Amino acid sequence: MPASTRFPVRRPAVTAAGTAAALALALAACGSSSDSSMPAMDHDAHPSAAHSTSPSSSMSDMPGMDHGSAAGSRLADHQDGYRLTSAVATLASRKPAAYRFTITGPDGKPVPGFALDQTKRMHFYAIRSDLTGFQHLHPSMAADGAWTADLSALAPGAWRMFASFTPDSGSGKGKDFVLSRTVTVPGTAAMTPLPAPVTTTQADGYTITVTGKPMAGMAHPLTVSLSKGGKPVTDLQPYLDTYAHLTAFHEGDQAFAHVHPTTEATGDNGGPDLAFHAELPTAGNWRLFLQFQTGGKLHTAAVTLRVG
Structure with a gap:
């Protein structure tokens, strides 16, 4: 299989809380809730609205403050004037649900256009706090700039929602963003220990x-x-x-x-x-x-x- 070192246009520089770097592999998910059907993975689950680990704007909006910051680990709902907003803090348990959100720019208005990344203008991820539930969706955007991610049934617990995108205009044009917020799915949450590392x-x-x-x-x-x-x-x-x-x-x-x-x-x-x-x-x-x-x-x- 031919291999060429080509990097898709919009992928965020893989950074997360802490120091920077190390390779990881495992298995990813990208697609609609109907796509993600892995047993016990709870694909298409919603993030919980427990708390949004978002640093102050003076920190996460600072250029170069990527490694080890909430913005760098994609745990902030705002960065460089762009913000992920949503009135949804709780989602129904064990039934399909719609998570509605908006991406606003430095002017406080909904971002009107997004660049394509791997054929999609928005990649949306939902992950349960114990990493057992996972969904990768491609939401739809309304004329007013509001997005809707149709999630599959979610197990009770805390979930984090990630929106991955690249504005095609404004101060953030061409820059990769991954913003996130949390939601709660009511009910008795049985936490599952993470499986041991394997190859x-x-x-x-x-x-x-x-x-x-x-x-x-x-x-x-x-x-x-x-x-x-x-x-x-x-x-x-x-x-x-x-x-x-x-x-x-x-x-x-x-x-x-x-x-x-x-x-x-x-x-x-x-x-x-x-x-x-x-x-x-x-x-x-x-x-x-x-x-x-x-x-x-x-x-x-x-x-x-x-x-x-």
């Missing part, structure tokens, strides 16, 4: 193996290999302009990191090896979510990776 996992009959030595503060190449029935997978189809989408979340604070694919999608013949550029800023356990497509079906896999 191999399975999903929908596929075996996913991650190769790489993650280390906080350093960027590393990461390789994800896929097989099925003991045979290498070579029929991956392009999904969102690439063969796989990989997202990582840090245990404890849900810090967000987007891992950049470097393998170019050229047809329905992707695999078995997929190359990524991973840079995880904080040591500890990261839960990675990988999405890939075969035969018109989207698969989601997850794995825990230890970053030293």
